Amino acid sequence: MAHARGMVVVGAGEAGTRAALCLRERGYAGRVTLVGDEVHPPYERPPLSKGAGAADALPELKAISTREQLAAANIEFLHSARAAAIDPAEGTVRLPNGTVLFYDKLLLGTGAAPRRLPMADAARHCAYFRTYDDAVAIRRRLGPGSRVAIIGAGFIGLELAASARERGATVTVIEAQPRILTRGVPAEIAAVLHARHEEAGIEILCGEGVTGITEDAETVRLALTSGRTVAADIAVIGIGATPVTGLAEAAGLAIDNGIAVDDALRTSDPHIFAAGDCCSFPLALYGGRRVRLEAWRNAQQQGALAARNMLGAGEAYAAVPWFWSDQHGLGLQVAGLPDEGCCIVRRDLGGALVLFHLSADGRLVAASGIGPGHAVARDVRVTEMLIAGRAAPPAGDLARPEVKLKSLLAR
Amino acid sequence: MAEWVQACGESDVDPEDVIRFDHDGRTFAVYRSPEGEFFATDGLCTHEKVHLADGLVMDETIECPKHNGRFDYKSGQAMGAPVCVNLKTYPVKREGGQVLIEI
Numbered sequence: 001m002a003h004a005r006g007m008v009v010v011g012a013g014e015a016g017t018r019a020a021l022c023l024r025e026r027g028y029a030g031r032v033t034l035v036g037d038e039v040h041p042p043y044e045r046p047p048l049s050k051g052a053g054a055a056d057a058l059p060e061l062k063a064i065s066t067r068e069q070l071a072a073a074n075i076e077f078l079h080s081a082r083a084a085a086i087d088p089a090e091g092t093v094r095l096p097n098g099t100v101l102f103y104d105k106l107l108l109g110t111g112a113a114p115r116r117l118p119m120a121d122a123a124r125h126c127a128y129f130r131t132y133d134d135a136v137a138i139r140r141r142l143g144p145g146s147r148v149a150i151i152g153a154g155f156i157g158l159e160l161a162a163s164a165r166e167r168g169a170t171v172t173v174i175e176a177q178p179r180i181l182t183r184g185v186p187a188e189i190a191a192v193l194h195a196r197h198e199e200a201g202i203e204i205l206c207g208e209g210v211t212g213i214t215e216d217a218e219t220v221r222l223a224l225t226s227g228r229t230v231a232a233d234i235a236v237i238g239i240g241a242t243p244v245t246g247l248a249e250a251a252g253l254a255i256d257n258g259i260a261v262d263d264a265l266r267t268s269d270p271h272i273f274a275a276g277d278c279c280s281f282p283l284a285l286y287g288g289r290r291v292r293l294e295a296w297r298n299a300q301q302q303g304a305l306a307a308r309n310m311l312g313a314g315e316a317y318a319a320v321p322w323f324w325s326d327q328h329g330l331g332l333q334v335a336g337l338p339d340e341g342c343c344i345v346r347r348d349l350g351g352a353l354v355l356f357h358l359s360a361d362g363r364l365v366a367a368s369g370i371g372p373g374h375a376v377a378r379d380v381r382v383t384e385m386l387i388a389g390r391a392a393p394p395a396g397d398l399a400r401p402e403v404k405l406k407s408l409l410a411r
Numbered sequence: 412m413a414e415w416v417q418a419c420g421e422s423d424v425d426p427e428d429v430i431r432f433d434h435d436g437r438t439f440a441v442y443r444s445p446e447g448e449f450f451a452t453d454g455l456c457t458h459e460k461v462h463l464a465d466g467l468v469m470d471e472t473i474e475c476p477k478h479n480g481r482f483d484y485k486s487g488q489a490m491g492a493p494v495c496v497n498l499k500t501y502p503v504k505r506e507g508g509q510v511l512i513e514i
Contacts, residue, residue, distance in 0.1 A: 018492065297479065300492065324477070374465035377476030381467050406427070406467075 004031055007310060008093050008103040010083045010247065012036025014045065014296060015276030016109030017064045018303030019310075024073045026311055032075045033101055035093070037082040040132055041067050046296050048135040049159040050326050059135040086251035088269045105271055105310040108248055108259060109303060112241035112277040112294055117151065119213050125220035126213065126235045129156055141234045144168030149222055149232035151210055153180035155325050157238035158193070161202050162327040172230050173197070173204045174222065180204060184323075186338055186355055188346075189370045196328050205230075241294055243278045256280050258292040263316040265306045273310055275302035284318060285387065286340055286365070295323040320384045331374050335384040336366030345398045347379065354379045362392040382406050415504070415511045418451065424510070429473060429484075431464035434514065439501065440464045441510060442484045444471060449503045450484050451512040457489065457496035 007023055009016045012034050020034045036042065042064040063069075070077045078095070085094045086106065093101045114128040127138050138160070142148065146169045150157045153175035161171045173180075180197075181190040197204055205224070212223040213235070222230045243258035254260040254268035258280040265273045265281065276299035280292040301319050308315055324333045341357025352371020359365050367383035369376030382405040386393060393408045418432040424443040431454055432439045438454030440463045456463055456475040465476040473484045480494030487498035502513040 021492070304492070374461065374476040377465050378467050381474065381476070381479070404425075 005091065005102040005104045006031025006033065007105055007107070008101045009034045009107045009109060010093060011107075011109030011111055011276070011278070012038070012042045012077065012079070013109055013111050013276060014042075014064065014299035015111075015278075015303035015306070016107060017042035018300050019107050019109065019275060019307040020070075020075045021065060021073060022304045022307035023310065024075065026308060028311055030104070032073075033078065034070070034075055035078045035081050035083055035095070035101075037080065038131060038133070039080045041065065041070070041077070041079070043132060044296075045130075048132060049129065049156055050163065057139075059132065059139055061132055083247055086247060086272070088251055088253075088272065091271060103271070105273065107303075107306050107310060108267070108272065108274040108278060109276045109299070109306075110244040110247060110259075110274075110278045112243050114237065115240045115242050117210070117237050117239060119210070120235070120237055123213050123215055123220060123235070125215055125233065126237060128237055129160060130241070138234065138236060142167045142169050146170070146234070147232040148172070149174065149220070149230050149235040150238060151222070151235060152238035152240070153177075153204060153206070154183065154238055154240060155181070155323075157236070158197065158327055159325060160236055160238065161197060162200065165200050165202050165328075171202045172232065173202060174208050174210060174224065174230065175204065175206045176209045178207050180206065184334060184338060185332070186344065186357075186368055188355065189332065189353070189368050192353065192370050193327060193330065193332065196330055200328050241277070243280075243292060245278060248272075248274070248278075256290065260290075263318075264309050264314060265302060265317055266309065273306045275299065275306040281317060283321070283337075284316065285320065285390070286337055289337075289340075291321070291337070293321050293323075295321065297322050318388070320387045322380075322384060329372060330370055331372070331376065332368075332370045333376055333380040334366065334368040335380050336364070336387045338366040338368055340365040345395045347399055347401055349375060349379075349401050352376050354383075356383065356395075356398045358392075358395070362395075364391055364393060364398075379405055382409065385409055413513050415513050418510050418512050421449075421505060421508050421510055424449070427468050427470070429464050429466070429468050431462055432512075437514070438462065439512065439514070440473065440484070441503075441512065442468060442473065444485070449505065449510050451501040451503050452482070452484055452487055452498040456480055456494065457498060458494045463498075 044062045120126040148164045148169045150173045209225040214221045248259045259274040261279045277294045282288045322335045338357045345356040347354040352375035354369035357366035397403045427445040429442045440454045442450040461477040467474045472481045481490040482498045487500040
């Protein structure tokens with residue numbers, strides 16, 4: 001019997017949902033099925049860890065697309081469904097309840113999952129942060145007078161620290177590295193943020209590992225390498241994330257720090273694509289270096305591109321990596337890959353700071369900035385365009401705030 | 412009732428740029444096109460209430476500094492994900508070196 005094949009998207013996060021919507025925007029008329037493992041309609045993750053709505057009882061669930069909008073776009077949304085297996089030879093995805101979906105093209109947007117801290121596995125007062133339900137569970141335990149320990153001074157940990165402090169909690173952040181944000185953020189920018197956290201009354205302990213976790217009915221106690229103990233009502237573990245690749249691995253797809261895709265986001269199976277946090281891909285701008293990004297805009301843009309390529313567009317992904325974070329009213333943005341640079345040019349905006357990262361041959365490879373609100377947004381955005389154009393602007397122009405970066409773009 | 416209010420001087424906005432203008436508890440964005448014409452819209456992005464004046468003007472579009480949603484600032488038209496709600500625009504006139512908007 002012939003089955004009606006269509007487009008199947010596994011993962012209803014940013015990448016998967018944008019892809020499903022984009023298939024319709026591009027006029028695809030066949031069946032589109034979006035499979036999500038959470039009960040909620042697809043929602044935006046960035047607001048969950050950030051300070052917005054600190055006065056509200058529960059975090060806001062900001063839908064990417066409501067159930068009604070998905071239905072209106074004729075996208076079949078299956079919630080609470082974790083795909084069990086892919087059969088690439090048959091072109092099928094099987095769900096745990098026995099449902100079998102037949103695909104022409106399949107997109108995997110399975111995302112990433114918090115890296116586990118094994119010693120916390122049996123702990124009741126330890127939590128991870130990824131989903132809306134995680135945010136609700138943590139939010140319920142935050143308030144004036146509550147004590148929060150955060151393990152890991154990455155973006156999730158620091159954003160949570162800032163929003164917990166805004167809610168009146170006592171916050172201690174524990175980081176094994178000698179400074180916060182060692183991954184992808186230059187030391188000078190991290191130092192600005194570190195100082196702001198301390199000014200807000202947050203204690204940050206760098207160079208401290210957690211050697212043991214003990215609990216009683218009310219309290220979790222973290223033993224640190226220095227011998228100190230931190231007691232808290234809840235400990236949130238934010239030590240990074242790992243790509244969710246089990247389904248792809250079982251289907252025999254190539255894995256390389258995530259589901260390996262080519263520049264068109266195609267996996268080692270030509271009918272299966274991957275997008276967002278779960279995949280690693282080559283960046284032509286950086287000599288084909290393979291990267292995996294955990295970033296909202298990357299997920300959104302890759303979702304849309306994967307959809308176009310599922311329809312045969314054959315486009316290469318060429319976006320410049322970009323992410324942002326908001327903490328205590330400071331906005332941080334990074335475009336490009338700072339670790340590709342060998343020297344830094346500073347642009348002091350008076351209260352805000354942008355660093356340009358240049359390669360040995362003077363090419364702009366990244367910009368990172370921090371300042372109140374969106375003070376650095378425009379400069380970082382223009383730098384992104386300069387990077388995309390492989391520009392090597394004069395360092396003197398970059399350093400002088402009165403020179404509009406836009407004037408350095410080739411028009 | 413609509414009224415004309417003085418938003419800024421002509422020289423306060425560079426060509427192909429934008430500034431923020433607050434009035435009576437409301438916030439607006441005033442643009443100058445590459446050709447030197449002035450335009451005005453609501454000041455906040457329709458996606459997440461971010462000040463558009465911190466964003467980037469390229470030709471006839473303003474790009475939100477937060478999520479890069481783009482609008483045609485002449486018509487207010489939203490130009491694709493993540494923005495889907497158009498920006499409200501306001502009539503603009505110039506008088507004696509000043510830029511006025513009707514709000």
